[in-house]
Amino acid sequence: MPAPTRRFMIFRGLAGGAAAVIASATAWVRPAEASEESEEAAGPILAKTKSIPVGGGRIINGKWVVTQPVKGTFRAFSAKCTHQGCPVSTIRGGTINCACHGSRFRIADGSVAKGPARRPLARKKIKVSKGVIRLS
Numbered sequence: 001m002p003a004p005t006r007r008f009m010i011f012r013g014l015a016g017g018a019a020a021v022i023a024s025a026t027a028w029v030r031p032a033e034a035s036e037e038s039e040e041a042a043g044p045i046l047a048k049t050k051s052i053p054v055g056g057g058r059i060i061n062g063k064w065v066v067t068q069p070v071k072g073t074f075r076a077f078s079a080k081c082t083h084q085g086c087p088v089s090t091i092r093g094g095t096i097n098c099a100c101h102g103s104r105f106r107i108a109d110g111s112v113a114k115g116p117a118r119r120p121l122a123r124k125k126i127k128v129s130k131g132v133i134r135l136s
Contacts, residue, residue, distance in 0.1 A: 044134065045133070045134050046060050046076060049068075049074065049128060049132070056091050057096065059089075059091065064077065066126075067096070069108040074126060074133055075109070076126045076135070077122060078121055078122040078124065081100065082103075082112075082117045082118070082122075086098050095113050096110070105121045
């Protein structure tokens with residue numbers, strides 16, 4: 001059997017290296033499988049769904065407001081009033097209320113129900129899964 005040529009050996013080495021690069025690149029782009037790690041990547045837990053009353057909501061850590069305007073529909077907003085930046089203080093009667101100057105925001109969409117605020121509360125993206133509400 002004749003000895004392999006130098007050209008054959010170089011080609012063989014390049015082909016093997018290219019295969020290794022392709023294999024490692026596909027490992028990086030594989031979709032994440034459902035696991036605790038991928039759930040944590042969704043963001044921090046805000047609340048459990050059962051702790052958010054239908055037609056109301058909860059203020060979470062003074063930073064977020066999570067509401068459930070109708071059964072099974074959840075919304076999240078910033079807890080910072082858009083009038084002068086005071087934290088909202090209560091959720092009552094279908095509105096998120098700021099005690100500083102009396103602004104009220106609708107629990108369904110964060111829109112202004114009563115001024116002096118003119119802009120809605122900032123909406124936050126959430127993911128609801130297995131009875132847990134997380135920031136996205």
